[in-house]
Amino acid sequence: MRLTRRTVMAAGAGAAGLLAAPAVFGQGRPHVVVIGGGAGGASVARGLALASAGAIEVTLVEANPRYTTCFFSNLYLGGLRPIESLQFSYDGLTAAGVTVIHDLATGIDRGARTVALAGGAVLGYDRLVLAPGIDFVEGAVPGWTLDQADVMPHAYKAGPQTDLLRRMVEAMPEGGLFVMVAPPNPYRCPPAPYERACMIAHLLTQTNPTAKIMILDPKDRYSKQTLFENGWLKHYGGMIEWVNPEFGGADVEVRPETMEVLIEGEAQPVDVCNVIPAQKAGRIAEIAGVTDDSGWAPIRPDSLRSAIDPMVWVLGDAAQAAEMPKSAVAAHSQAGVVVASLLGELTGASVPPPLFVNTCWSALAPGDSIKLGGAYAPGYDRITQTGSFISRPDETEDERRLTYEEAFAWYDTLTAEIFG
Ligand SMILES: Cc1cc2nc3c(=O)[nH]c(=O)nc-3n(C[C@H](O)[C@H](O)[C@H](O)COP(=O)(O)OP(=O)(O)OC[C@H]3O[C@@H](n4cnc5c(N)ncnc54)[C@H](O)[C@@H]3O)c2cc1C
Structure with missing residues (x-):
């Protein structure tokens, strides 16, 4: 009816x-x-x-x-x-x-x-x-459910979760450990976990420079990897460590009650744990x-x-x-x-014929951003990529600053187009 x-x-x-x-x-x-x-x-x-x-x-x-x-x-x-x-x-x-x-x-x-x-x-x-x-896929990270998001936040839907994660980072003890459990593909905004590591490192560099960031990753490779790794080294020395599946990144369990992460069964105490589950x-x-x-x-x-x-x-x-x-x-x-x-x-x-585009900007540090983008067209049974571009590793500081400023302009334009 x-x-x-x-x-x-x-x-x-x-x-x-x-x-x-x-x-x-x-x-x-x-x-x-x-x-x-x-x-x-x-x-x-x-x-x-x-x-x-x-x-x-x-x-x-x-x-x-x-x-x-x-x-x-x-x-x-x-x-x-x-x-x-x-x-x-x-x-x-x-x-x-x-x-x-x-x-x-x-x-x-x-x-x-x-x-x-x-x-x-x-x-x-x-x-x-x-x-x-x-x-989020239930049970994707053993030991974690949505009910524990106030202890180990995902901050992957923006709002109170993002605010909570920021307050937790600010309250970290001197020389403390921030662990991120990264998601498997496909997930929203492929470069976002790695940009997040940059931004948290930027905050910690000013307030808690001996703190460490560890990314536990179930993936062998990730978006803009070389550009991120160059940026981590340039701006944050050895603060950020990326742990791939070979070194236990895919064998992870969390214990919110005791603030521990088990990597290949071995318990690691953590001060902040950002769990970004499969989606x-x-x-x-x-x-x-x-x-x-x-x-x-x-x-x-x-x-x-x-x-x-x-x-x-x-x-x-x-x-x-x-x-x-x-x-x-x-x-x-x-x-x-x-x-x-x-x-x-x-x-x-x-x-009109469909036109699909994408660009993702990522901030490595204030004044230093990189970008990746592509054009897409409908194929027989799926959307396929028809072109792409990515920032070069050897770009000058001026080029990176331009990309950084471009991202701010993009944000204003996009949100105006969405919300009026
Ligand atoms: C940390 C982070 C950084 C990112 N950075 C970038 C970036 O730099 N550039 C970029 O392009 N993208 C970025 N993204 C990705 C981007 O935010 C998402 O891809 C985008 O928001 C997807 O849009 P959407 O409309 O599908 O979903 P959303 O924007 O999440 O909107 C979904 C909406 O649906 C509502 N909703 C859901 N279920 C219901 C229901 N049952 N009833 C009523 N309402 C409901 C929700 O409240 C929400 O408002 C980032 C994502 C993250 C997590």
Whole structure:
């Protein structure tokens, strides 16, 4: 049964704001519900509302009243940005004509095309967009569950966790040990753990110069590795140690109760432990039944339409975008493709060929940043990389400073494009 105006109204007061326009395709404006107001979802919601100029009703469901960007959250850890500068309200989306509902989506009935919210409301949709970001794979790091995140924070969803990690680093004893448990591929922002090590080293260099940072890594190689290792040596001497699987990086267990990490069974006392577990699509994608055994949502590479349900689009970190990394730039770029695809579907507008891009900047130290990027195109059954660039190891200090400044300009431009 499709929702009628009456059943939506009966579902709860929270849905009342939606009733200005009918939610049933063919009886009025088509209704697109977007779940997740981050880099991907907020970009789609705002972009679709503006581009359709009122022809499509757009509702955004986002759990939090303010969004804290993961991108640049490492710079907060390093003391280079205040946390408030990373926080955004949804006023710009409301001004663009999006109905913003702050609630948690808890259920999706793809047959009835409805979304249930924790507050009790039920929303009908004609097309659904899922951009819920990531969740963590349970049991990925033995000894760690989400309940222990206040003792061993992940700080991989920005906000209170990021703040907690920063306070823990500041409170480390002199000469103490910071351990990071790095995630296996694929995960959000491949260079982020290694940029985080730089930023924490930068903070410690000023406050606790004899402290050490150890990265326990289940991977043999990681993004921008040579550039990071050169930067660690140049700026932080021997403060950062990277432990690969050969030396126990993949055989790790944590004991939050005693603040220990077991590496190949050998207990190592730690002062701060940053556990970044293996990741999967945000839980609501799984609840919707649009993920597969990989934990991510398979999509059609030309449109980000779900490979499982043609009424659903999935973008950002939750999508299986193959060779495209999980980043805010990638999510925003995918949003442009989703908006065009929805406009084509719902208004008959012509759909331009998809264009996907990504750039990831990483700060090694104040005034010294590196970058990596690529262009992507839809292949037969997956998004494939068509070009790439990366900073050179022999760049001058001036070139690095330019990249550093470019990253700050990028941040301002991207967040303005997402949030208005
Ligand atoms: C430390 C770190 C540094 C990073 N640095 C960079 C960088 O420099 N450059 C870059 O491009 N990327 C960077 N990233 C990656 C970037 O933050 C993510 O790739 C990007 O945010 C993904 O966008 P998204 O829309 O898929 O998910 P998110 O931005 O995480 O948004 C998901 C939203 O969905 C909401 N949500 C989830 N489930 C529900 C539900 N059931 N109901 C309602 N709301 C829900 C969440 O509250 C959240 O606001 C970094 C990430 C980290 C962790």
